[in-house]
Amino acid sequence: MRLPTAPAANAVKLRGDYSAANSDYVVEQSWDDYTPVEHALWARLLQRQFRLIQKYGAPQVLAGLKALHIADHVPRFDEASKVLRAATGWEIVAVPGLIPEQNFFAHLAKRHFPVTVWLRTPEEIDYLSEPDVFHDFFGHVPLLCDPVFGDFMQAYGEAGFKASAEGGLKMLARLYWYCVEFGLIKTEGGLRAYGAGILSSAGETVYCIENPSPHRIGFDLERVMRTDYLIDDYQKTYFVMDSFEQLFRNAYDRDFAPIYRAYRDTPGWAPDSIFPTDDVVTRGTQGAGAAGAAGVAR
Ligand SMILES: [Fe+2]
Numbered sequence: 001m002r003l004p005t006a007p008a009a010n011a012v013k014l015r016g017d018y019s020a021a022n023s024d025y026v027v028e029q030s031w032d033d034y035t036p037v038e039h040a041l042w043a044r045l046l047q048r049q050f051r052l053i054q055k056y057g058a059p060q061v062l063a064g065l066k067a068l069h070i071a072d073h074v075p076r077f078d079e080a081s082k083v084l085r086a087a088t089g090w091e092i093v094a095v096p097g098l099i100p101e102q103n104f105f106a107h108l109a110k111r112h113f114p115v116t117v118w119l120r121t122p123e124e125i126d127y128l129s130e131p132d133v134f135h136d137f138f139g140h141v142p143l144l145c146d147p148v149f150g151d152f153m154q155a156y157g158e159a160g161f162k163a164s165a166e167g168g169l170k171m172l173a174r175l176y177w178y179c180v181e182f183g184l185i186k187t188e189g190g191l192r193a194y195g196a197g198i199l200s201s202a203g204e205t206v207y208c209i210e211n212p213s214p215h216r217i218g219f220d221l222e223r224v225m226r227t228d229y230l231i232d233d234y235q236k237t238y239f240v241m242d243s244f245e246q247l248f249r250n251a252y253d254r255d256f257a258p259i260y261r262a263y264r265d266t267p268g269w270a271p272d273s274i275f276p277t278d279d280v281v282t283r284g285t286q287g288a289g290a291a292g293a294a295g296v297a298r
Pocket of ligand 1: 197
């Protein structure tokens with residue numbers, strides 16, 4: 001899965017139909033157009049992940065899924081938005097797929113979360129190169145019911161504009177990758193997953209908690225912003241939050257500009273790096289090769 005990025009800026013053929021999108025890249029969900037095959041596939045994906053995240057998912061994710069009344073069919077965005085508005089003031093906007101990052105930041109800053117309308121095919125149940133409605137909805141929307149995480153996501157959107165001006169987009173993208181898509185959080189029961197890239201992947205949901213290969217390192221803003229990541233394999237390092245308050249405070253109280261200026265022109269650290277200054281939760285063996293990624297579904 002790639003980060004939200006400009007279809008116009010990338011010579012990549014994207015699957016969505018952008019012809020009906022407005023200037024903010026918003027479309028109608030057209031829920032009645034989903035087929036029985038698509039609803040059945042959603043149900044298969046949901047049942048598999050729901051079972052796994054009972055054990056591996058963060059409690060805030062489980063609470064969000066319950067509040068949204070997630071069911072065995074593709075969700076209606078308007079109904080989910082009613083729940084979100086009442087809980088945290090967020091709402092869903094339907095989009096054709098990946099959108100330009102400036103539009104993505106603008107939506108987040110207004111508490112509008114863009115969710116792709118199309119669903120993968122049955123043949124893609126275990127692997128997908130673009131985010132679909134299952135990734136965007138199941139992976140991202142439940143946490144928007146959490147007030148602190150919701151505040152962080154709005155702050156992230158606002159930070160996007162400043163990062164563009166300071167040449168810090170690459171570093172800000174690393175924060176999104178490690179703390180929105182692939183984040184872990186400490187709980188009384190042990191580490192749990194909350195990142196959307198994890199929650200929408202059956203294989204990585206188990207791997208990120210159980211496998212001895214990856215490093216698991218306590219969150220540090222500069223450390224995260226300076227660390228490169230893998231886009232087509234399981235992560236070699238996961239960063240662990242103490243709480244969503246810690247994440248929000250780092251985004252809201254800190255000025256990222258000095259970090260951008262200090263490091264924007266230096267190469268990122270390798271994804272499997274580990275340093276004496278790291279708050280190591282578990283030091284990985286780094287034994288999993290590319291084969292470990294078989295079955296990534298994002
Ligand atoms: Fe995502």
